[in-house]
Amino acid sequence: MQPVLRLRGIAKSFPGVKALSGVELDLYPGQVTALIGENGAGKSTIVKVLTGIYQPDEGTIELNGAAVRFPSADAAAKAGVTAIHQETVLFDDLTVAENIWLGHAPRTAWGLIDRKATRDGAARLLDSIGAKIDPLARLGDLGIASRHMVAIARALSIEAQVVVLDEPTAALSHKEIHELYELVEKLRAQGKAILFISHKFDEVFRIADRYTVFRDGQFVGAGLMAEATEGQLVQMMVGRSVDQIFPARTHQPGDPVLTVAGYSHPTEFADIGFTLRRGEILGFYGLVGAGRSEVMQALFGITKPSKGAVKIENQVRVIRSTAEAVEAGIVYVPEDRGRQGAVKGLPIFQNVTLPSLGAVSKAGFLKLAEEFALARSYTQRLDLRAAALDQDVGLLSGGNQQKVVIAKWLATKPRVIILDEPTKGIDIGSKAAVHAFMAELAAQGLAVIMVSSEIPEVLGMSDRVIVMREGRIVDEVAGDRMTPENLVRAAAGLAVAA
Ligand SMILES: Nc1ncnc2c1ncn2[C@@H]1O[C@H](COP(=O)(O)OP(=O)(O)OP(=O)(O)O)[C@@H](O)[C@H]1O
Ligand SMILES: [Mg+2]
Structure with missing residues (x-):
């Protein structure tokens, strides 16, 4: 079978970084190719090369056997190559339909945008992907999943041969x-060539026909999924085998740091109560929508609870803003780190030290050397891959930006840190580093709440696990009762074995 799209010898450098060199990639019609590699391996960069956002320094692109160049994203789209990027740019103030058709809207005989065709077309595209979204809704009013569906509908509005x-x-x-x-x-059945980027191996094995692996901007190998094992792929990706062993946790949790009682919200959660101890890692498991993040956002002063009490080291505290939460020693690393995370345009080290400026300034003067040292110690522990710490954070790969956000909050030396899906988007090798650092900080007395939907992570890292369902705590498991079955049953609302 001939590939639809064939890339050979692609090189792309940025100042100080060789993002890609000698890279190859083949995409076949009616097949899903998984692209895997560590954070910063060059996955998003190759996507930008093949969709005309970046021009390669070297190399060739062939579409259906003919050499092509994509001088712009529009040129790639016209040729039928379309992508849903890691950070898709959509416009909050436009409607769903306008976002879908921006730049290529159907027009009337008079050359005006055909409102009806735009609306009906959007409705049809959304319907074809099973998304129940009003084409006339303002995009800014939609949740993250719906925004994603809009991005997909937009990609499909272009007659695509290749979907990334x-x-x-x-x-x-x-x-x-x-x-x-x-x-x-569906896209596969329509004969489209699909490139699928993911850090989740279960998903890659489920969905992909083929794989391609990059490491440090280079092509390492490609093949058929059916002939690969997870161990082989990890070995290719990281250059060594990675044992998914979680750090041993030997110390005992100490005194209570955070006590929450009768904590309720008008719509999101009710009657939440728990105690978190010094040095403890408390897992929060549940299906998405169970209300875990909403509880954490209230604890961090982002939203207001309707009743309930929060005590920090036995003192009742009312947290009305994030500033008050930070002051009380509670910090929260949100799941949606893209939107609420790194400050683009600022260098990495300043992003890390931003909320800790007190610790690195003397009489109001920032001490650059100390700022660097603080940033270095935290980012190293999280396995950050960056050319230099004075690099703009916005130029880091997606996963590396996330590590910066985690480092930033850890560097404030909080009493309590709430990590929402801490390793989402982080590659398998760096995951182990993040886990080891979490365990080490806990051993030093940090109290950690970890919201995670990944069962091995919850079980591997937590001292105890609270399970939430529909805004309430439905179970708490510890010791022998910490099993995948118990978590899943409780989260799904089934009776739990005693
Ligand atoms: N515009 C840019 N300027 C400078 N460096 C860049 C730019 N874009 C990407 N890079 C660098 O190129 C390398 C590859 O980044 P890329 O975003 O392709 O990684 P990735 O494989 O998508 O990683 P992740 O899994 O974290 O999303 C990284 O070192 C990144 O910092
Ligand atoms: Mg990426």
Whole structure:
């Protein structure tokens, strides 16, 4: 079978970084090719090369056997190559239909934008992917999953031969992920060549026909999924085998740091109560939508609870803003780190030290050397891959930006840190580094709340696990009762074995 798209010898450098060199990639009609590699391996960069956003320094692109160049994203789209990027740019103030058709809207005989065709076309595209979204809704009013569906509908509005999905499921819930898989199936059945980027191996094995692996901007290998094992792929990706062993946790949790009682919100959660101890890692498991993030956002002063009490080290505290939360020693690293995370345009080290400026300034003067030292120690521990710490954070790969956000909050030396899906979007090798650092900080007395939907992570890292369902705590498991079955049953609302 001939590939639709064939890339050979692609090189792309940025100042100080060789993002790609000698890279090859083949995409076949009616097949899903998974592109895997560590954070910063060059996955999003190759996507930008093949969609005309970046021009390669070297190399060739062939489409259906003919050499092509894509001088712009529009040129790539016209040739039928379309992508849903890791950070898709959509416009909050436009409607769903306008976002879908921006730049290529159907026009009337008079050359004006055909409102009816635009609306009906948008409705048809959304319907074809099973998304129940009003084409006239303002995009800014939609949740993250719906925004994603709009991005997909936009990609489909262009008659695509090649569809690229760069970590499409990272921000989606269980149900939405399944809808996305079905969508990929449909695209495959239509004969489209699909490039699928993901850090989740279960998903890659489920969905892909082929794989291509990059490491440090270079092509390492490609083949058929059916002939690969997870171990082989990890070995190719990281250059060594990675044992998925979680750090041993030997110390005992100490005194209570955070006590929450009768904590309720008008719509999101009710009667939440728990105690978190010094040095403890408390897992929060549940299906997406169970209300875990909403509880954490209230604790961090982003939203207001309607009743309930929060005590920090036995003192009742009312947290009305994030500033008050930080002051009380509670910090929260949100799941949606793209939107609420790194400050683009600022260098990495300043991003890390931003909320800790007190610690690195003397009489109001920032001490650059100390700022660097603080940033270095935290980012190293999280396995950050960056050319230099004075590099703009916006130029880092997606996963590396996330590490900066985690480092930033850890560097404030909080009493309590709440990590929402801490390793989402982080590659398998760096995951181990993040886990080891979490365990080490806990051993030093940090109290950690970890919201995670990944069962091995929850079980591997937590001292205890609280399970939430529909805004309430439905179970708490510890010791022998910490099993995948118990978590899943409780989260799904089934009776739990005693
Ligand atoms: N515009 C840019 N300027 C400078 N460096 C860049 C730019 N874009 C990407 N890079 C660098 O190129 C390398 C590859 O980044 P890329 O975003 O392709 O990684 P990735 O494989 O998508 O990683 P992730 O899994 O974290 O999303 C990184 O070192 C990144 O910092
Ligand atoms: Mg990327």
